[in-house]
Amino acid sequence: MNKELKRVAMIAHDGKKAEMVGFFKDYMDLLSGVQIVATGTTGSHLVKAGLEVDCKLSGPKGGDAQIAAMVAEGDVDAVFFFRDPLGKHPHEPDVQMLMRVCDLYDIPLATNPASGKLVMSGLKQLVGHN
Numbered sequence: 001m002n003k004e005l006k007r008v009a010m011i012a013h014d015g016k017k018a019e020m021v022g023f024f025k026d027y028m029d030l031l032s033g034v035q036i037v038a039t040g041t042t043g044s045h046l047v048k049a050g051l052e053v054d055c056k057l058s059g060p061k062g063g064d065a066q067i068a069a070m071v072a073e074g075d076v077d078a079v080f081f082f083r084d085p086l087g088k089h090p091h092e093p094d095v096q097m098l099m100r101v102c103d104l105y106d107i108p109l110a111t112n113p114a115s116g117k118l119v120m121s122g123l124k125q126l127v128g129h130n
């Protein structure tokens with residue numbers, strides 16, 4: 001089945017940012033022409049790695065909430081949110097809200113690189129990408 005892949009969201013807690021940048025370098029081909037939205041600091045790392053990114057606010061300052069709103073409005077096709085299960089996050093309610101909204105609207109949500117790989121391979125099939 002061929003479907004247009006318009007926009008994906010990328011978010012990583014501090015302990016996972018380097019892993020996220022490495023992860024996405026493997027999917028540059030698939031992502032060419034796909035809009036990327038990210039929380040502020042994650043986005044700045046991805047920009048440094050050569051991606052074009054719509055950077056929202058930093059997560060603790062409302063970035064997760066901004067991306068949740070985009071998901072609710074049907075503007076995001078998949079969310080890659082590499083969470084740090086060992087960290088404490090002052091904006092944990094926003095984190096939970098983003099994940100809840102993904103579940104509510106049945107939007108693929110990968111919270112670690114292993115599930116990220118599976119979502120990416122699903123997206124490849126969806127868009128008929130080799």
Ligand SMILES: O=C(CO)COP(=O)(O)O
Binds near residue numbers: 011043058060064
């Ligand atoms: O806190 C985050 C996700 O909850 C990520 O935010 P930053 O990308 O701004 O660090």
